[in-house]
Amino acid sequence: MVGKILVVDDEPVVIKSCERILTPEGYSVDSASNGKEAIGILEKNGYDLVITDLKMPDMDGIELIRWIRNSRLDTGVVVITGYPSQESIRDALSMRIIDYLPKPFSPELLVEVTQKAMEWKKAGVVIEAPPHDEYSEEAARQLDSITKKYRNKPGSLIPVLQQAQELVGYLPPSLQKLIARGLNIPVSEVHGVVSFYSFFTMKPKGKHNVRVCLGTACYVKGAEEILKRLKDELNIDIGGITSDRKYSLESVRCLGACGLAPVVVVDKDTYGSVNRVKATDVLKEYE
Numbered sequence: 001m002v003g004k005i006l007v008v009d010d011e012p013v014v015i016k017s018c019e020r021i022l023t024p025e026g027y028s029v030d031s032a033s034n035g036k037e038a039i040g041i042l043e044k045n046g047y048d049l050v051i052t053d054l055k056m057p058d059m060d061g062i063e064l065i066r067w068i069r070n071s072r073l074d075t076g077v078v079v080i081t082g083y084p085s086q087e088s089i090r091d092a093l094s095m096r097i098i099d100y101l102p103k104p105f106s107p108e109l110l111v112e113v114t115q116k117a118m119e120w121k122k123a124g125v126v127i128e129a130p131p132h133d134e135y136s137e138e139a140a141r142q143l144d145s146i147t148k149k150y151r152n153k154p155g156s157l158i159p160v161l162q163q164a165q166e167l168v169g170y171l172p173p174s175l176q177k178l179i180a181r182g183l184n185i186p187v188s189e190v191h192g193v194v195s196f197y198s199f200f201t202m203k204p205k206g207k208h209n210v211r212v213c214l215g216t217a218c219y220v221k222g223a224e225e226i227l228k229r230l231k232d233e234l235n236i237d238i239g240g241i242t243s244d245r246k247y248s249l250e251s252v253r254c255l256g257a258c259g260l261a262p263v264v265v266v267d268k269d270t271y272g273s274v275n276r277v278k279a280t281d282v283l284k285e286y287e
């Protein structure tokens with residue numbers, strides 16, 4: 001089984017199609033014919049992905065997505081949309097759905113969108129908040145003018161991603177979607193580049209980003225102990241961010257300052273010969 005999917009649609013033919021197409025691909029597919037039934041099922045079982053219609057008689061798909069966003073953060077959402085639902089797609093996008101399927105959709109498109117949605121999940125992308133927590137309206141406007149400037153220019157994706165990351169601090173799925181639309185390229189292309197280059201990050205950073213080097217030179221001089229101290233002090237794990245968004249913690253392989261090992265870098269400041277006590281003192285400088 002490559003993933004667990006719940007299909008929600010009031011049209012039995014859509015449910016049957018999804019089951020017929022996705023089951024042979026190795027997915028386990030359950031179904032619900034309306035939003036309320038879907039919530040009942042989701043309350044009892046975990047799913048990797050919910051593929052849902054937006055317009056259903058008893059409960060709007062948007063309401064279902066809102067419930068999923070509040071209660072099932074690790075569940076991805078793909079929306080099925082027909083002509084009458086085109087307006088709602090905007091609301092759905094603002095709730096960070098992974099993608100949408102225009103009705104009627106081909107088996108190939110369904111498989112492609114589902115696979116992509118599963119990739120987001122594997123990439124550890126946590127879908128946790130409405131986009132306005134991630135980037136401001138102003139940032140969205142600036143990004144819009146950046147993508148307009150680069151649209152149809154070859155080799156423009158990396159510079160756009162660099163500018164977007166500078167603007168927002170990281171590249172969450174909703175931002176990648178915005179960039180893909182702006183440049184008129186597939187989201188999968190944007191995601192491929194973001195995942196390939198370590199310079200790009202999909203996770204939010206704190207106001208101060210703390211990086212601990214675990215490269216050989218630092219490791220043999222006790223970097224692991226320092227990392228443990230910082231984890232305890234900040235009460236977060238590697239890749240985490242403190243609840244006040246003040247600090248994030250990362251481990252890196254080599255910071256190119258092996259002579260100073262063990263090394264900790266906070267934002268652009270490098271600290272060498274760090275020990276457990278000094279690690280705590282370093283944090284105090286940013287209080």
Ligand code: FES
Nearest residue numbers: 213215218255257
């Ligand atoms: S191994 Fe840590 S800076 Fe090179």
